[in-house]
Amino acid sequence: MAEKSSRLVSAVGADDEQQFEAGLRPRRLADFTGQTRLKENLQIAIDAARKRGEAMDHVLLYGPPGLGKTTLGQIIAQELDVPFSQTSGPVLQKKLDLSGILSGIMHRQVFFIDEIHRLLPDVEEMLYSALEDFHLDILIGTGPGARTHSIPLQKFTAIGATTRQGLVSAPLRGRFGLVLRLNHYDVPELKKIVERSSKLLATPIDADGAEEIARRARGTPRIANRLLRRVRDYAQVRAKGVIDHKVAVTALDLLEVDRFGLDEIDQKIMRTVLEKFGGGPVGVNTIAASIGEEPETIEEVYEPYLIQLGFLHRSPRGRMATERAYDYFQVPRRFGGVGSQPELF
Numbered sequence: 001m002a003e004k005s006s007r008l009v010s011a012v013g014a015d016d017e018q019q020f021e022a023g024l025r026p027r028r029l030a031d032f033t034g035q036t037r038l039k040e041n042l043q044i045a046i047d048a049a050r051k052r053g054e055a056m057d058h059v060l061l062y063g064p065p066g067l068g069k070t071t072l073g074q075i076i077a078q079e080l081d082v083p084f085s086q087t088s089g090p091v092l093q094k095k096l097d098l099s100g101i102l103s104g105i106m107h108r109q110v111f112f113i114d115e116i117h118r119l120l121p122d123v124e125e126m127l128y129s130a131l132e133d134f135h136l137d138i139l140i141g142t143g144p145g146a147r148t149h150s151i152p153l154q155k156f157t158a159i160g161a162t163t164r165q166g167l168v169s170a171p172l173r174g175r176f177g178l179v180l181r182l183n184h185y186d187v188p189e190l191k192k193i194v195e196r197s198s199k200l201l202a203t204p205i206d207a208d209g210a211e212e213i214a215r216r217a218r219g220t221p222r223i224a225n226r227l228l229r230r231v232r233d234y235a236q237v238r239a240k241g242v243i244d245h246k247v248a249v250t251a252l253d254l255l256e257v258d259r260f261g262l263d264e265i266d267q268k269i270m271r272t273v274l275e276k277f278g279g280g281p282v283g284v285n286t287i288a289a290s291i292g293e294e295p296e297t298i299e300e301v302y303e304p305y306l307i308q309l310g311f312l313h314r315s316p317r318g319r320m321a322t323e324r325a326y327d328y329f330q331v332p333r334r335f336g337g338v339g340s341q342p343e344l345f
């Protein structure tokens with residue numbers, strides 16, 4: 001069991017990209033850029049738990065990929081000065097997998113459950129009592145002689161992470177004392193992250209170079225760090241190792257990174273609204289069907305960034321492209337878009 005549990009909670013595979021990411025992860029809350037309100041809420045919960053010497057409330061972190069959920073999970077353990085272990089929804093195939101892990105959990109430790117929306121129903125149900133009053137109900141035996149045993153657990157802190165909060169069931173969500181949303185980062189925040197990462201990578205960069213990378217990072221620190229890595233390669237091979245504005249622009253253009261960091265699916269969504277549906281209004285289900293994505297993924301992962309950029313507008317009748325989107329995608333106006341949002345970038 002011990003060996004199996006350790007496999008189930010083992011760290012993610014150590015390939016190159018993951019190692020690179022891990023190396024750039026901030027370790028303390030103070031080094032975590034942006035998400036001001038969320039950080040304040042966390043800081044209060046952390047300080048209170050420390051003061052009382054108790055386990056901190058369970059936390060559910062949700063938001064699009066690459067915005068810092070796993071990083072925050074590790075930071076919370078670090079700030080609480082407790083061990084950290086992690087697993088993920090799809091890894092826990094059986095109730096036994098979960099009970100094995102939970103019975104070995106230490107007092108106050110952080111237990112991080114990634115992709116918590118993907119738990120199997122019976123595993124999820126077992127988690128309810130573990131989260132609520134720290135015990136496990138185990139059925140021993142079969143047939144009429146079967147008995148439920150209640151096994152007490154150490155008081156711990158669960159941190160659930162998901163990109164799809166719409167898929168987290170109400171009973172599960174209700175067991176988290178803190179439910180916190182991560183939002184896309186603005187350009188000045190991403191610029192700070194790029195500058196911090198450059199320092200860690202010992203790569204000289206000027207303010208304009210960092211800003212150009214930030215602008216094209218799709219509001220996402222993970223993408224900012226990845227772009228920085230590519231631009232650093234270019235700078236080292238073609239430009240004496242220093243990243244300035246010209247180097248950043250040339251390298252990013254060469255990589256065909258969109259000026260606003262839009263990825264293929266962002267572009268598909270915008271072109272569908274603009275070209276297939278005359279700028280909208282069009283329902284999210286229709287957009288989803290036409291590009292072969294799930295409506296929830298569009299709503300939770302893609303739309304927030306397109307709205308933040310001022311390309312898409314949510315109206316009661318459906319999604320509408322803005323003037324700004326018509327201009328950027330150079331689509332001739334048929335029915336006209338709604339007014340642009342204020343300049344964000």
Ligand SMILES: Nc1ncnc2c1ncn2[C@@H]1O[C@H](COP(=O)(O)OP(=O)(O)OP(=O)(O)O)[C@@H](O)[C@H]1O
Pocket residue numbers: 020021022024025026031032033034064065066067068069070071072162163193221222225
């Ligand atoms: N606020 C931040 N400040 C500095 N770096 C950050 C911040 N948020 C994220 N990062 C960096 O971005 C990378 C991705 O973050 P992380 O793995 O925590 O994202 P995630 O939300 O867990 O993504 P996923 O949904 O894919 O699991 C990490 O390498 C981390 O260094």
Ligand SMILES: [Mg+2]
Pocket residue numbers: 069070071114161
């Ligand atoms: Mg993660």
